[in-house]
Amino acid sequence: MKRFKSMMIGALTAVLALTAVGCSSSEQEQQVLNIYSWADNFDPEVIKDFEQKYNVKVNYDIYGSNEEMLAKIQAGASGYDLIQPSDYMVATMIQLGLLEELNKENIPNMKNIVSTFKTPPFDKENKYSLVYTWGITGIAYNKKYVKEAPTSWSDLWNEEYKGRVILLNDPREVMGMALIKNGYSNSTTNKEELEKSFADLKKMLPGVMAFDTDNIKQKMIAEEAWIGTVWSGDAAIINGQNPDVEYVIPKEGATIWADTLAIPKGAKHKDLAEKFINYLMDPEVSVKNYESIGYSNPNEQAYSLHSEEYRSNKMIFLDKADIDRAEWLVDVGDTLQEYDRYWTEMKSGR
Amino acid sequence: MKTWRRHTLTGYSWLMLVFLYLPISILMLYSFNDSRINATWSGFTWKWYVSLFDNRQVMQALMNSLSIGVISSVLATVLGTAASLAIKHYSLRWRTIVNGLIYLPIVIPEIMMGLALLVLFSQAHIELGKWTLIMAHVTFSMPYVMVIISGRLADMGKELEEAAQDLGATPWGTLRHVTLPLIMPGIIAGFLMSFTLSLDDFIISFFVAGPNSTTLPLYIYGLVKRGVSPEVNALSTLLIVSTVLLVIIAELFRRKDSKNGQIHF
Amino acid sequence: MLNKKPVKLLAVPALLWLGLLFVLPMLLIALLSFFKRGTYGQVVYEFTLNNYIRIWDPLYGQIFGDTLVVAILTTLLSIVCGYPLAYYISRLEKSSQQIWLLLVMIPFWINFLVRSYAWVIILRSQGVVNTILQSLGLITEPLPLLYNSGSVLLGMVYTLLPFMVLPIYVSLEQMDRRKLEAAYDLGATPWKAFWHVTLPMTKTGVVTGSILVFVSSIGMFVVPDVMGGAKSALIGNVIQNQFLSARDWPFGSALSIVLMLLSMLLILLYFRAVKAGEAKEGAA
Numbered sequence: 017m018k019r020f021k022s023m024m025i026g027a028l029t030a031v032l033a034l035t036a037v038g039c040s041s042s043e044q045e046q047q048v049l050n051i052y053s054w055a056d057n058f059d060p061e062v063i064k065d066f067e068q069k070y071n072v073k074v075n076y077d078i079y080g081s082n083e084e085m086l087a088k089i090q091a092g093a094s095g096y097d098l099i100q101p102s103d104y105m106v107a108t109m110i111q112l113g114l115l116e117e118l119n120k121e122n123i124p125n126m127k128n129i130v131s132t133f134k135t136p137p138f139d140k141e142n143k144y145s146l147v148y149t150w151g152i153t154g155i156a157y158n159k160k161y162v163k164e165a166p167t168s169w170s171d172l173w174n175e176e177y178k179g180r181v182i183l184l185n186d187p188r189e190v191m192g193m194a195l196i197k198n199g200y201s202n203s204t205t206n207k208e209e210l211e212k213s214f215a216d217l218k219k220m221l222p223g224v225m226a227f228d229t230d231n232i233k234q235k236m237i238a239e240e241a242w243i244g245t246v247w248s249g250d251a252a253i254i255n256g257q258n259p260d261v262e263y264v265i266p267k268e269g270a271t272i273w274a275d276t277l278a279i280p281k282g283a284k285h286k287d288l289a290e291k292f293i294n295y296l297m298d299p300e301v302s303v304k305n306y307e308s309i310g311y312s313n314p315n316e317q318a319y320s321l322h323s324e325e326y327r328s329n330k331m332i333f334l335d336k337a338d339i340d341r342a343e344w345l346v347d348v349g350d351t352l353q354e355y356d357r358y359w360t361e362m363k364s365g366r
Numbered sequence: 367m368k369t370w371r372r373h374t375l376t377g378y379s380w381l382m383l384v385f386l387y388l389p390i391s392i393l394m395l396y397s398f399n400d401s402r403i404n405a406t407w408s409g410f411t412w413k414w415y416v417s418l419f420d421n422r423q424v425m426q427a428l429m430n431s432l433s434i435g436v437i438s439s440v441l442a443t444v445l446g447t448a449a450s451l452a453i454k455h456y457s458l459r460w461r462t463i464v465n466g467l468i469y470l471p472i473v474i475p476e477i478m479m480g481l482a483l484l485v486l487f488s489q490a491h492i493e494l495g496k497w498t499l500i501m502a503h504v505t506f507s508m509p510y511v512m513v514i515i516s517g518r519l520a521d522m523g524k525e526l527e528e529a530a531q532d533l534g535a536t537p538w539g540t541l542r543h544v545t546l547p548l549i550m551p552g553i554i555a556g557f558l559m560s561f562t563l564s565l566d567d568f569i570i571s572f573f574v575a576g577p578n579s580t581t582l583p584l585y586i587y588g589l590v591k592r593g594v595s596p597e598v599n600a601l602s603t604l605l606i607v608s609t610v611l612l613v614i615i616a617e618l619f620r621r622k623d624s625k626n627g628q629i630h631f
Numbered sequence: 632m633l634n635k636k637p638v639k640l641l642a643v644p645a646l647l648w649l650g651l652l653f654v655l656p657m658l659l660i661a662l663l664s665f666f667k668r669g670t671y672g673q674v675v676y677e678f679t680l681n682n683y684i685r686i687w688d689p690l691y692g693q694i695f696g697d698t699l700v701v702a703i704l705t706t707l708l709s710i711v712c713g714y715p716l717a718y719y720i721s722r723l724e725k726s727s728q729q730i731w732l733l734l735v736m737i738p739f740w741i742n743f744l745v746r747s748y749a750w751v752i753i754l755r756s757q758g759v760v761n762t763i764l765q766s767l768g769l770i771t772e773p774l775p776l777l778y779n780s781g782s783v784l785l786g787m788v789y790t791l792l793p794f795m796v797l798p799i800y801v802s803l804e805q806m807d808r809r810k811l812e813a814a815y816d817l818g819a820t821p822w823k824a825f826w827h828v829t830l831p832m833t834k835t836g837v838v839t840g841s842i843l844v845f846v847s848s849i850g851m852f853v854v855p856d857v858m859g860g861a862k863s864a865l866i867g868n869v870i871q872n873q874f875l876s877a878r879d880w881p882f883g884s885a886l887s888i889v890l891m892l893l894s895m896l897l898i899l900l901y902f903r904a905v906k907a908g909e910a911k912e913g914a915a
Contacts, residue, residue, distance in 0.1 A: 078588025226860025389749030449645035
């Protein structure tokens with residue numbers, strides 16, 4: 017008994033000392049930039065270079081979905097200086113007054129961004145946000161099992177691939193796909209259009225192997241799934257590991273998405289965050305950064321600096337025609353409840 | 367007990383152990399996999415172990431997890447044990463009420479608790495960080511400690527305690543020298559449980575963590591977006607191997623010690 | 632009789648802690664269930680019962696039902712897997728007991744997601760099991776071992792086993808062996824002795840374990856996603872979705888409260904049943 021108690025007390029003091037040391041050692045006079053973002057969204061070396069160049073410390077924390085980030089920022093005690101909301105979330109956060117206006121004088125490199133992203137529908141003048149990574153949701157398929165290259169979303173309904181179809185685990189993406197297939201907008205608020213597309217989707221359900229967003233790449237690479245809805249950037253990663261997997265944007269059109277750089281209201285180091293945004297938009301830095309993370313670079317000035325291999329990758333540099341056919345997801349307001357009910361019904365099985 | 371029956375039981379228990387360690391051994395194997403993505407085997411490598419030690423985020427997350435785990439489970443065990451001892455003496459009605467209160471945190475969906483704590487901390491202007499994480503972890507693991515220890519206490523006969531008091535022991539004396547040693551296995555089980563819960567908690571931690579207090583599950587959850595990295599597998603392997611080694615070393619020391627005639631709890 | 636008062640006060644710190652850090656914030660968030668969702672997912676502070684009316688949809692009833700079935704099956708399987716293991720551990724020497732307990736717990740120090748994905752590697756169509764069976768020539772086509780209710784159950788039992796083993800062990804460890812010996816002396820067969828002596832004396836452990844496993848499996852949502860391919864949602868998934876995709880906190884809160892009440896009710900019924908069984912046993 018005595019031993020147990022003294023052991024406990026010993027462990028406790030040791031750990032307390034450790035935490036105290038851990039807290040104090042890292043916070044010297046240096047300025048700290050607190051980033052809240054998706055995992056692996058920056059080249060670690062780019063962050064290191066930035067730290068050295070400006071003698072600052074960068075803290076990089078991770079979230080897994082826009083809504084999780086929103087909850088933290090909404091509560092107001094988050095302490096972050098830079099966040100990366102996706103397109104529709106930017107619109108929502110602007111409406112809720114959760115974003116700071118960007119001071120464009122601090123970000124001269126903003127002019128480098130490709131014109132398509134200078135006027136995105138969710139933030140028409142780049143007042144609050146800047147597109148950082150982007151892609152299009154298309155069809156990835158393994159040509160070993162899918163002999164004929166798909167051209168339309170309806171190929172997912174093909175009986176031959178029964179039990180081998182994979183869909184993103186996201187109500188808006190999946191419903192949006194079915195809506196586009198049926199010739200409607202991916203963000204419709206029309207109840208009939210929703211109902212019809214859902215009925216269509218339900219027919220495909222027995223053929224679905226799984227819904228997955230996070231590990232869809234593994235399932236395609238390991239050839240568990242033969243065909244499915246995949247983001248273009250992910251398709252590039254899959255193709256790098258399993259060259260049999262190809263990627264196509266169906267003729268009906270598709271959903272385009274972007275993750276942005278934005279500053280939450282009340283950020284303590286707003287200037288530093290803007291300095292970092294400007295640094296990321298520097299052509300040479302961006303070349304290094306994007307080739308490391310493997311997503312499309314929206315920086316027009318950097319195109320000529322990229323390696324041939326990166327520039328010729330059709331899953332990273334998508335055709336202009338495909339981009340023009342693609343549609344952004346827009347916040348659907350109260351209709352989101354309908355989307356959610358259909359989603360739940362789809363997953364209630366049987 | 368007949369020997370064949372004993373053998374069946376032993377065999378079954380080892381089988382369960384194999385079941386528990388089956389996925390663990392797979393991830394150990396994949397920590398030597400050359401491919402960045404856990405999809406196919408593409409050759410043997412040590413490189414994830416090398417890059418692991420360069421990855422200051424992982425190491426920081428590990429330190430955070432361990433310190434939060436130890437502090438919160440010690441606190442939860444102490445508070446929970448004390449409470450269980452007291453509740454035992456309550457009248458039936460109060461006992462029912464308090465027991466209901468203990469089960470609530472276990473029953474409530476984690477995300478609700480996470481949001482509730484987030485709202486509380488932000489309203490009270492408590493800065494999110496290690497201490498909010500510790501407070502949250504104590505809150506969700508203490509009820510488990512109390513459930514386990516109350517079970518132990520309920521099964522325990524009153525004879526020994528009464529005998530001690532008849533012999534003139536004070537209530538505190540009885541508590542320290544009779545009751546506590548008797549429920550020690552329950553306390554250890556409760557401590558193990560709360561440490562495990564703390565080490566593995568993701569949802570509640572997500573909401574109450576602040577900058578610079580990322581725990582291991584938070585870090586890993588973020589990584590999953592890009593596929594569980596082999597570095598995480600390497601880290602898990604190191605964790606398992608070092609704990610098992612520690613257990614073995616401790617056992618060897620104990621054996622040596624007990625030869626000298628000492629007995630520990 | 633000695634004064635028990637100071638001992639009773641030992642509960643004060645814990646109860647204060649729970650009151651401040653659990654009851655208070657929980658009441659705040661429970662109130663949300665009576666408010667409305669704003670167009671952008673914010674909470675609008677206007678009283679409504681609409682969230683509770685929405686739950687009255689057969690769709691959610693069915694999901695509650697499915698969740699219950701999965702939770703009950705998980706609990707029963709955990710008893711089958713966990714009881715013998717706990718029994719074995721309690722029969723070992725004191726020092727070996729602690730080692731075995733640690734051995735049982737250590738896998739759970741590895742992150743939950745990492746462990747679940749390891750199961751995926753084992754069970755998927757090109758996975759460890761299928762590869763072995765195919766190379767032995769036992770099967771020609773890979774077996775569909777994942778993304779069905781069987782794999783969800785496997786994942787649940789795997790995740791929740793310690794919740795069963797620990798309480799049962801704690802209960803077995805303090806069992807009075809003399810009663811067992813007495814039963815043997817009276818000529819009881821090992822089975823009879825187990826059934827009539829050991830099992831009743833370790834009931835507390837089984838009850839505690841069952842409740843912990845049952846309640847945890849009712850709120851589970853990661854296992855159905857990873858091991859079940861996210862195809863059939865349990866109530867945990869639906870609640871999660873309200874907060875993290877539909878951004879409907881009031882409805883999520885209402886669902887959580889209904890789930891909580893339901894679980895409490897079931898626990899109460901379970902306790903009653905155990906008590907009734909006890910009374911019957913006593914009478915016999």
